Amino acid sequence: MKYILAAAAYDDLDGIEDWVLSNFGVRAAIKAQRDLIEIFRLLVIFPEMGIARPELTVRPVRFFATSHHWIIYEPGSPTIIHRIFPAARDIEQLNF
Numbered sequence: 001m002k003y004i005l006a007a008a009a010y011d012d013l014d015g016i017e018d019w020v021l022s023n024f025g026v027r028a029a030i031k032a033q034r035d036l037i038e039i040f041r042l043l044v045i046f047p048e049m050g051i052a053r054p055e056l057t058v059r060p061v062r063f064f065a066t067s068h069h070w071i072i073y074e075p076g077s078p079t080i081i082h083r084i085f086p087a088a089r090d091i092e093q094l095n096f
Helices: 007-024 026-045
Strands: 003-005 062-065 069-074 079-086
Touching: 003 007, 003 026, 007 026, 007 079, 026 069, 026 079
Parallel strands: 003 079
Antiparallel strands: 062 069, 069 079
């Protein structure tokens, strides 16, 4: 099984990488990207790790929280990573 990144998730990932790079340097940016990719792989293997949030969206997506980000994904074959938001944002204000 595999995963794909939606266009918005690519943009989110680029923004995260740029922010970490400008604030913490190259090594931290590489580590942040690798950590997120590892989580994407885990979500493919364990699609029920995230939680459904029917009060936020009717879409068949799940929300997975890391210490730094919310990952919104759609389990399946392939798993679709839709968005990657900073965990500090109010999840109920995401309008996803």
